[in-house]
Amino acid sequence: MVKLYIxxxxxxxxxxxxxxxxxxxxxxxxxxxxxxxxxxxSRGMLWLEPLIEVETPAGRVGYGPAKVKDVASLFxxxxxxxxxxxxxxxxxxxxxxxxxxxxxxxxxxGVIDPLSVAEYEAHDGFKGLKRAFEIGPxxxxxxxxKSGLRGRGGAGFPTGIKWKTVxxxxxxxxxxxxxxxxxxxxxxxxxxxxxxxxxSLIEGMLICGYAVGASKGYIxxxxxxxxxxxxxxxxxxxxxxxxxxxxxxxxxxxDFDVELRIxxxxxxxxxxxxxxxxxEGKRGIVRAKxxxxxxVGLFGKPTVINNVLSMATIPMIMEKGAKHYxxxxxxxxxxxxxxxxxxxxxxxxxxxxxxxxxxxxxxNEIGGGTRSGRPVRAVQVGGPLGAYxxxxxxxxxxxxxxxxxxxxxxxxxxxxVFDDTVDMAWMARFGxxxxxxxxxxxxxxxxxxxxxGVETIDKIRNGMDVDANIELLKDLCHTMKFGxxxxxxxFAPYPVESALRHFPEDFRKPALEAAE
Amino acid sequence: xxxxxxxxxxxxxxxxxxxxxAREIIAAHMGLEGPAMPILHALQKEFGYVPDAxxxxxxxxxxxxxxxxxxxxxxxxxxxxxxxxxxxxxxxxAESCQSMGAERQARAFLDKLKLDWGGTTxxxxxxxxAVYCLGLCAHSPSALYDGEPIGxxxxxxxxxxxxxxxx
Numbered sequence: 001m002v003k004l005y006i007x008x009x010x011x012x013x014x015x016x017x018x019x020x021x022x023x024x025x026x027x028x029x030x031x032x033x034x035x036x037x038x039x040x041x042s043r044g045m046l047w048l049e050p051l052i053e054v055e056t057p058a059g060r061v062g063y064g065p066a067k068v069k070d071v072a073s074l075f076x077x078x079x080x081x082x083x084x085x086x087x088x089x090x091x092x093x094x095x096x097x098x099x100x101x102x103x104x105x106x107x108x109x110g111v112i113d114p115l116s117v118a119e120y121e122a123h124d125g126f127k128g129l130k131r132a133f134e135i136g137p138x139x140x141x142x143x144x145x146k147s148g149l150r151g152r153g154g155a156g157f158p159t160g161i162k163w164k165t166v167x168x169x170x171x172x173x174x175x176x177x178x179x180x181x182x183x184x185x186x187x188x189x190x191x192x193x194x195x196x197x198x199x200s201l202i203e204g205m206l207i208c209g210y211a212v213g214a215s216k217g218y219i220x221x222x223x224x225x226x227x228x229x230x231x232x233x234x235x236x237x238x239x240x241x242x243x244x245x246x247x248x249x250x251x252x253x254x255d256f257d258v259e260l261r262i263x264x265x266x267x268x269x270x271x272x273x274x275x276x277x278x279x280e281g282k283r284g285i286v287r288a289k290x291x292x293x294x295x296v297g298l299f300g301k302p303t304v305i306n307n308v309l310s311m312a313t314i315p316m317i318m319e320k321g322a323k324h325y326x327x328x329x330x331x332x333x334x335x336x337x338x339x340x341x342x343x344x345x346x347x348x349x350x351x352x353x354x355x356x357x358x359x360x361x362x363x364n365e366i367g368g369g370t371r372s373g374r375p376v377r378a379v380q381v382g383g384p385l386g387a388y389x390x391x392x393x394x395x396x397x398x399x400x401x402x403x404x405x406x407x408x409x410x411x412x413x414x415x416x417v418f419d420d421t422v423d424m425a426w427m428a429r430f431g432x433x434x435x436x437x438x439x440x441x442x443x444x445x446x447x448x449x450x451x452x453g454v455e456t457i458d459k460i461r462n463g464m465d466v467d468a469n470i471e472l473l474k475d476l477c478h479t480m481k482f483g484x485x486x487x488x489x490x491f492a493p494y495p496v497e498s499a500l501r502h503f504p505e506d507f508r509k510p511a512l513e514a515a516e
Numbered sequence: 517x518x519x520x521x522x523x524x525x526x527x528x529x530x531x532x533x534x535x536x537x538a539r540e541i542i543a544a545h546m547g548l549e550g551p552a553m554p555i556l557h558a559l560q561k562e563f564g565y566v567p568d569a570x571x572x573x574x575x576x577x578x579x580x581x582x583x584x585x586x587x588x589x590x591x592x593x594x595x596x597x598x599x600x601x602x603x604x605x606x607x608x609x610a611e612s613c614q615s616m617g618a619e620r621q622a623r624a625f626l627d628k629l630k631l632d633w634g635g636t637t638x639x640x641x642x643x644x645x646a647v648y649c650l651g652l653c654a655h656s657p658s659a660l661y662d663g664e665p666i667g668x669x670x671x672x673x674x675x676x677x678x679x680x681x682x683x
Contacts, residue, residue, distance in 0.1 A: 281552025
């Protein structure tokens with residue numbers, strides 16, 4: 001019996017992994033070979049998807065990107081014993097892309113069967129929760145604080161402080177909410193971990209619930225991720241069957257339930273208060289803060305709301321201790337960041353590394369430059385609300401503070417690479433248009449400012465009063481940044497301002513024709 | 517108008533709307549905390565869209581005004597207020613896909629079908645929607661056809677999808 005791995009990851013499926021798995025099974029049957037196909041998460045080398053891995057005595061040998069048409073030749077080449085083939089990438093763990101990483105949050109992703117509780121436990125799963133039960137809730141919160149973990153959703157708020165605030169609220173109904181509304185273009189880390197290692201997220205929620213005194217957890221997942229919904233729901237059921245969810249978990253006296261909820265295509269619901277409104281069944285309108293969700297959250301109760309990556313990193317911090325995590329990284333950016341390399345890039349994928357790596361190294365060395373083969377012109381870091389960074393700033397280290405000092409942000413760690421054909425004035429217009437489409441409408445700077453922004457950029461692109469309109473646009477950006485209620489209106493100016501600052505020539509092209 | 521609507525409902529493979537079934541669906545979710553979103557998803561799954569009559573039933577069950585309920589339904593891009601095409605193609609137009617030429621490609625495809633974003637072909641076969649990121653950004657441009665993810669979408673693949681939808 002030969003064990004094969006073919007990812008169930010949405011990106012792998014988008015490149016034909018389901019059809020490939022069926023073809024491999026059929027070909028094996030026709031040739032009388034007994035094989036077992038495990039549908040794993042992705043290793044993150046997305047340009048190699050679908051990647052078939054074959055278990056051999058020497059380790060797992062990879063073949064990718066594999067298509068249905070390659071199946072017969074793979075069998076002919078003896079791939080079941082790791083045979084030579086054009087698609088053979090060698091032992092997957094030895095691949096340079098894997099070797100250069102420091103996988104902490106993603107240590108199990110792509111390695112284990114995501115829906116096997118036994119495999120999860122065999123790979124150190126639930127050790128963090130067991131330790132949490134031993135040291136008690138107060139010590140758990142202290143440990144998370146000491147680890148220096150900051151929210152991976154974008155704002156980078158210290159996770160431990162959030163937890164402590166909820167833990168300090170009087171006992172009663174409290175909630176744990178996971179923000180899986182990963183809407184930023186260029187990001188897919190939440191999706192990958194929920195498909196590849198969903199039990200780590202469940203364990204993180206359990207530890208959180210135990211630490212703050214909550215017995216119910218919700219995951220708010222965006223509707224654009226149908227495969228996550230299936231895999232994660234199955235993972236919840238597996239955890240329930242194995243006694244890791246429900247009443248009196250493993251004799252600890254701690255009760256906890258997890259429920260998956262699906263959003264409905266509103267980007268703003270990734271903003272935590274809008275998300276809570278949506279969970280309550282209302283329009284996803286942003287709430288004014290204070291009160292903080294930690295005090296008055298879901299259904300008015302104290303609520304911890306964390307990003308998927310923050311929560312999925314908790315089990316490892318609890319298992320290995322705060323110091324182990326805090327020793328990684330630079331300055332106030334502790335631990336690792338799962339970077340997502342995307343857009344016009346040769347080697348796109350997920351690359352988890354300690355904070356501090358220079359942006360240019362990520363784009364050019366790890367990402368291999370553009371897919372088109374043309375020169376890199378800009379990289380948008382941190383999603384649609386993130387700044388466009390020019391090549392001249394490529395020595396900028398991946399570090400929350402270093403990016404902030406350059407009016408940029410790391411956000412959720414997505415990097416979208418553009419080549420020299422990009423029209424930055426068009427991208428600035430799109431940034432405003434996106435904000436106009438997705439604005440919840442509560443505050444004026446965001447609701448009206450975004451539409452005025454589109455109109456003003458149109459005038460600039462049409463060569464009308466360019467100088468005056470650029471000044472007007474800058475003024476508008478300033479108003480949106482400081483007058484908006486949440487990060488949507490407040491950060492939408494970042495891509496626009498960075499485009500103006502670093503690529504002014506794109507705003508002064510004579511009589512542009514509409515790019516659409 | 518009525519006729520077109522009835523025709524589309526028939527062709528979409530979704531169940532014909534009736535109050536009784538809507539009430540059953542609503543009742544099945546009333547035990548949840550904050551049941552509105554799960555109900556809306558379930559109604560749309562059953563009927564292919566969220567009819568006004570269902571909004572009225574929901575408002576009654578949730579004890580909120582119809583205006584408030586209407587506000588919820590219309591806030592979210594996913595919920596349709598009228599019958600949709602039999603097939604749905606969501607094309608990503610977020611930044612990552614734009615870096616690989618998605619905008620131009622999508623525009624050309626829409627022009628060919630004489631549609632705008634959110635439009636449905638006159639035969640009711642295909643609705644084309646914009647989506648802002650599918651998390652397939654290492655395989656841009658990407659799309660989602662009836663829930664099936666597709667990476668590295670090109671013009672030929674889009675044409676094939678349009679042809680298949682009309683079969």
